[in-house]
Amino acid sequence: MKIAFYDTKEYDRIYFDKIAPQYGFDIIYYESRLNASTAVLADGCDAICIFVSDNADKETIDKLSEYGIKVILLRCAGYDNVDLKACEEKNITVLRVPSYSPTAVAEYASALMLTLNRRIHKAYMRTREFNFKINGLMGVTLRGRTAGIIGTGKIGKIMVEILKGYGMEVLANDLYPDENLDVEYTSLDDLFNRSDVITIHCPLTKDTKYLINKNSISKMKDGVILINTSRGALVDTDALIDGLVANKFRGVALDVYEEEDKYFFEDKSQEIIKDTDLIKLMAYPNVIVTSHQAFFTDESMEAIAQVTCDNLKEFEQGLEMKNKVSEEYTKK
Amino acid sequence: MKIAFYDTKDYDRIYFEKLAPQYGFELKFFETRFIPGTETLATGCDAVCLFVNDIINRETIEKLADIGIKVILMRCAGYDNIDLKACKDFGISVFRVPSYSPTAVAEYAAALLLTLNRKIHKAYVRTKEFNFKISGLMGITLRGKTIGIIGTGKIGKVMIDIVKGLGMNILAYDLFPDPNLDVNYVSLDELLKKSDVISLHVPLSPDSKYIINKNSISKMKDGVILINTSRGALIDTEALIAGLKANKFRGVALDVYEEEDEYFFEDRSLDIIKDEDLIKLVTYPNVIVTSHQAFFTEESLQAIAETTCENLKCFEEGGTCENEIAYTE
Structure with missing residues (x-):
């Protein structure tokens, strides 16, 4: 195929090149993103492999179909960038x-919490300049403090274990509490009221959009630490900035951002940035923004390449495709 | 008074x-x-x-x-x-x-480990400049990896609790093993050979001076991560730099440094720094030097x-x- x-x-290439030959797959790599005008690059191929920022809308899919594409391989979990109905019409399978990498994400969330608390991001900038003063770099001891985990799915569960290792009291909130999980479930209000650290691990839905807003921030303790490694739109950026300006937060670490699509994974250092909110977040000393890298470990990349190749193999051999995405599938 | x-x-x-x-x-x-x-x-x-x-x-x-x-x-x-x-x-x-502050020091050692592994120090420098590329910032998943803890006093013990939470396998070395501690004590050699991460929590003594030297580094796995939040002279800096140059380490985080007395806690950013080793350490991308702030x-x-x-x-x-x-x- x-x-x-x-x-x-470059990192995609390394992991796919390592295993694709074992499957007999031939891969042509393009740096361009998929859209209606770049669809032609797939002419002569059987499948395309795309990521979160590629655009597989109806127009693009119609063209892909003309070029003989039968399969779209998403090398990520989310599929909101694919018009599933159009795929069905053209008989294109989406996998x-x-x-x-739930472990990679949870470890990264805890890494951000620790970096932020102990101000290592600032310490590094200083020592790189041979400024060895430590004034202002003071943290708090986490042992004995309270962490609130919003969302106790796969990632949240690992986070519970990690935070217990630090000797923190752990509170959790989830629409569907897991009875087997040894953690104190509580209401969101109570979690906001009592937590010294709040970390978000729920998916983005209509219900969770702007979960962190003006009202919820007002319920939080002064000096709270907020970590978001889930989805940008869980946090109302305007309300967050108001809170930061009012000195509400000891620190905020964001690996995701509402408007990240326009910026993340690209080098924008030579451009005039138009997003004033992003500029503010970058300027505040107690904010760390990173570019959606929580998943980014050796093990995750290997798993992504492996599952993607397995998906195509199942299609090729007519086996049951457990990772197939269809309109019907999404309604479940 | x-x-x-x-x-x-x-x-x-x-x-x-x-x-x-x-x-x-x-x-x-x-x-x-x-x-x-x-x-x-x-x-x-x-x-x-x-x-x-x-x-x-x-x-x-x-x-x-x-x-x-x-x-x-x-x-x-x-x-x-x-x-x-x-x-x-x-x-x-x-x-x-x-x-x-044994807890503060252990939490800081863990903080350095996680920052270094996921390259947040570099990510921060990039995003401050609006460079949102992530190439080169890849880490490893720590769960299931092996950490060697040298020194199981008060700080080492808290560190053990923390890395258990991370799901790591733990090897420990101490001249005086604590029989009540639920951890796998091994020889220093075995610890050096088997660990993906090594964290130092022994006091400085004539026995422990340069416990990390050319010979001990040669026994370590390629791609090891080394964390020192104890005392600078536990590490032979020259041997460390030779190891860094030979790409031995995934990363090294130092909150202490052999010659720190002349520099730490002061702003030397406008001085011509004479210590070439310190200059090297500060410039290597996989090294984080901080100024003895683990207790802070x-x-x-x-x-x-x-x-x-x-x-x-x-x-x-x-x-x-x-x-x-x-x-x-």
Whole structure:
């Protein structure tokens, strides 16, 4: 099978090149993102492999169909960038990687919490300049403090274990509490009221959009630490900035951002940035913004390549495709 | 009692000023380190409060005695910079804060490990510049990897709890293994050979000096991560740099450095730095150097101020004090 690979980064190549030959797959790598005008690059291929920022809308899919594409391989979990109805009409199968790195994400959330608390991001900037003063770099001891975990799915569960290792009291909130999880479930209000650290691990839905807003921030303790490694739109950026300006937060670490699509994974250092909110977040000393890298470990990349190749193999051999995404599937 | 406080930083002031009035102590803060020539600043005081880098030798001690100082309050644990015999000869009592923050230090060691592994130090520098590329920032998943903990005292024990939470396998080495500790003790060699991460939590002694040297580095796995939050001289810096150049390490995080006395806690950004090793370490992308800040939490500073005041109160009341350091032959 021949795969046209869009939005290729060097790290994608390394992991796919390592295993694709074992499957007999031939991959052509393109740095461009998929859209209606780049669809032609897939001419002559059987499958395309795309990522979160590629655009597989109806127009693009119609063209892909003309070029003979039968499969779209998503090398990520999310599929909101694919018009599933159009795929069905053109008989194009969509396969994804539903879960690849809950551990990597939880470890990263805790890494952000620790970096932020002990101000290592600032310490590093100083020592790089041979400024060895430590004034202002004071943290708090986490042992004995309270962490609130919003969302106790796969990632949240690992986070519970990690935070218990630090000797923190752990509170949790989830629409569907897991009875087998040894943690104190409580209401969101109570979690906001009592937590010294709040970390978000729920998916983005209509219900969770702007979960962190003016009202919820007002319920939080002064000096709270907020960590978001889930989805940007869980946090109302305007309300967050108001809270930061009012000195509400000891620190805020964001690996995701509402408007990240326009910026993340690209080098924008030579451009005039138009997003004033992003500029503010970058300027505040107690904010760390990173570019959606929580998943980014050796093990995750290996898993993504592995599952993606397995997905195509199942399609090729007519086996049951457990990672197939269809309109019907999404209604479940 | 009146205390002359040397080598004052703004954070010292905050915690001591809050507490001293409750004890009826009066504080005089000086920014200068305690070095020969600065003794007279303490004239009229009963005690001096000093820190790790102060010069407390026979000469300065004699001058303190001359102006009527009766107590030296060390606001730290170490006292290798004090001539205890001279203190005894001149009738000056010495107190210290033996333990204030094993949790803070262990949490900081874990913080360095996670920051380094996920390259957040580099990510931050990039995003500050609006460079949102993530190439090169890949880490490893720590769950299931092996960490070797050298030294299982108070700090090492907290570290063990933390890395258990991360789901890591733990190997430990200590000259005096704790039979009550649920951990797999192994030889130093085995620890060096099998660990993906190595974290140092032993005190500095003639036995532990340069415990990380050319020979021990050669036994480590390629791609090992090394964390030192204990004492700089546990590591032979030259051997470390040779290892870094040979791509031995995924990363190295140092909160302490052999020659730190000349640099740490000061802003040297406008000086021509003469220490070539330090220059190298600071420029390597997989090295994080921080300035001995592992202890630096609100809780630690509070504890240091409390214990120091308690020590002086104890002296004032004339009881026996567990934190007094006596001269022994």
